[in-house]
Amino acid sequence: MVKSKKKIVILGSGFAAVECARQLESEFGKDPGIELVMIGEDNFLLFTPMLPQVASGMIETRHIVFPIRTICKKTKFYEGRIKNVDPYGKLVTIWGTRDKRSISIHYDFLVIALGSETNFFGMADVEKNAYTMKTLNDAVMLRNRVIDMLEQAENETNPILRKSFLNFVVVGGGFAGIETAGELMDLLLDARKYYPTIHKEDLKVIVLEAMGEILPGFNKKLADFAKKKLIERGIDIQLKKAVTSFDGNEVTIKTLDETPKDSIDQSEVKSIITKTLIWTAGVTPVNTIKRSMFKTEKGKIIINNFLEVPKFPGVFAIGDCALFIDPITNRPFPPTAQIAESQAKMAAKNLISLIQNSEQEKFVYHSKGQMAIIGKRSGIATFLGVNISGFVAWLIWRNVYLSKIPTFDKKTRVFLDWVIDLFFDRDISRLKLMKREAELEYKLLDEVDDVW
Numbered sequence: 001m002v003k004s005k006k007k008i009v010i011l012g013s014g015f016a017a018v019e020c021a022r023q024l025e026s027e028f029g030k031d032p033g034i035e036l037v038m039i040g041e042d043n044f045l046l047f048t049p050m051l052p053q054v055a056s057g058m059i060e061t062r063h064i065v066f067p068i069r070t071i072c073k074k075t076k077f078y079e080g081r082i083k084n085v086d087p088y089g090k091l092v093t094i095w096g097t098r099d100k101r102s103i104s105i106h107y108d109f110l111v112i113a114l115g116s117e118t119n120f121f122g123m124a125d126v127e128k129n130a131y132t133m134k135t136l137n138d139a140v141m142l143r144n145r146v147i148d149m150l151e152q153a154e155n156e157t158n159p160i161l162r163k164s165f166l167n168f169v170v171v172g173g174g175f176a177g178i179e180t181a182g183e184l185m186d187l188l189l190d191a192r193k194y195y196p197t198i199h200k201e202d203l204k205v206i207v208l209e210a211m212g213e214i215l216p217g218f219n220k221k222l223a224d225f226a227k228k229k230l231i232e233r234g235i236d237i238q239l240k241k242a243v244t245s246f247d248g249n250e251v252t253i254k255t256l257d258e259t260p261k262d263s264i265d266q267s268e269v270k271s272i273i274t275k276t277l278i279w280t281a282g283v284t285p286v287n288t289i290k291r292s293m294f295k296t297e298k299g300k301i302i303i304n305n306f307l308e309v310p311k312f313p314g315v316f317a318i319g320d321c322a323l324f325i326d327p328i329t330n331r332p333f334p335p336t337a338q339i340a341e342s343q344a345k346m347a348a349k350n351l352i353s354l355i356q357n358s359e360q361e362k363f364v365y366h367s368k369g370q371m372a373i374i375g376k377r378s379g380i381a382t383f384l385g386v387n388i389s390g391f392v393a394w395l396i397w398r399n400v401y402l403s404k405i406p407t408f409d410k411k412t413r414v415f416l417d418w419v420i421d422l423f424f425d426r427d428i429s430r431l432k433l434m435k436r437e438a439e440l441e442y443k444l445l446d447e448v449d450d451v452w
């Protein structure tokens with residue numbers, strides 16, 4: 001009797017999914033009894049730590065994406081959006097569209113690594129009007145937006161409107177928000193020389209953070225250093241500020257008071273005029289997970305110490321979409337690529353053990369350190385237990401992340417982009433990638449109209 005192939009299906013094509021596939025490929029790549037399958041909405045891995053540098057035009061868009069077919073060569077790849085996971089029938093269904101058929105794929109073992117999406121905490125107006133920093137499209141849209149705002153401001157005579165073009169508000173003082181703010185300031189200062197009426201003091205980048213500090217999770221000294229450097233570069237950091245609305249012209253903010261005196265909300269409310277609000281204030285798991293049959297908490301799949309989903313042996317959940325409590329802090333692990341990759345390694349190891357009938361291991365996380373860049377040649381890093389700040393931290397950041405880029409050609413391209421940026425100005429051409437909007441005829445109010 002011919003032994004049937006066992007199918008391992010990995011959902012997602014991000015950090016966790018790719019690392020897990022690579023680990024499994026090295027074990028089962030030549031095993032005819034195992035088939036590896038990956039299903040992802042995008043046919044590439046997006047290297048998010050460099051996304052803000054794409055938004056600022058320092059790195060070319062395609063240099064931070066890695067096609068799955070080139071980095072996971074022994075895994076069969078399906079490009080598609082997952083509609084449903086049926087853990088009882090062991091089936092994954094992909095949405096059909098006008099151009100592609102909906103298909104269902106059977107699995108014997110499943111790894112769920114569907115990541116997260118931007119969380120607007122139910123604020124529909126913010127979701128409608130804000131820019132985000134999560135996908136490649138977000139970075140390209142933001143770059144175009146910034147350049148468009150400079151173009152509009154250059155010839156604008158109304159001072160209030162001009163101010164709203166040149167005020168940029170970043171919401172969220174985590175990794176994504178701080179790195180985006182730093183890069184945004186670099187882009188604005190570099191591009192400014194081509195806009196003669198725009199002066200340095202006209203440009204405002206404001207970071208709003210709901211907590212009392214930026215870069216939570218970092219050593220306090222380093223976070224304070226980052227804050228000081230950003231302020232020196234002209235970035236306004238406002239702490240304990242929560243956004244309550246954004247209509248596309250004005251953002252309203254509430255000051256959070258940690259010790260409300262009575263039940264009446266006496267928070268100070270103010271507003272900032274801006275046409276560009278960049279929302280990086282939180283993530284939430286994708287809808288496919290939220291409406292799945294798996295047990296979730298705050299939208300994340302609950303997993304055990306072996307990263308397996310309880311009640312479904314052979315189903316693992318890893319990365320941003322999984323809820324794993326840090327035994328030291330008793331709080332969920334933060335959503336980082338480092339943790340996603342570390343869990344991917346362990347999930348692959350436990351899957352191999354499961355298939356080979358050996359014992360599984362509990363997941364224990366050992367942080368290798370943390371790093372962030374805060375704009376022009378400055379950064380912060382905790383590396384091998386040592387806290388480093390300034391130029392050296394920036395250099396470490398570049399070296400570490402360059403070494404993490406999975407292919408040699410993209411490593412070279414990113415390196416060349418960085419070198420070119422040292423010697424040449426950034427490109428300020430705005431690429432129209434969206435459908436052209438119909439032009440509306442606006443009539444100026446004249447005396448005759450005034451009569452009515």
Ligand SMILES: Cc1cc2nc3c(=O)[nH]c(=O)nc-3n(C[C@H](O)[C@H](O)[C@H](O)COP(=O)(O)OP(=O)(O)OC[C@H]3O[C@@H](n4cnc5c(N)ncnc54)[C@H](O)[C@@H]3O)c2cc1C
Nearest residue numbers: 012013014015016041048081082115319320335336337338
């Ligand atoms: C701007 C920015 C900067 C960051 N900087 C850092 C940093 O410096 N260091 C760090 O450690 N972390 C950083 N992070 C966080 C890091 O990117 C995430 O924690 C990491 O990507 C999580 O990996 P993941 O595999 O769980 O999810 P992801 O990498 O988000 O992958 C999820 C995958 O699932 C796919 N997917 C989702 N839904 C579906 C569906 N329905 N059907 C098919 N496919 C689907 C997505 O397309 C994606 O391929 C940063 C994040 C951002 C946004």
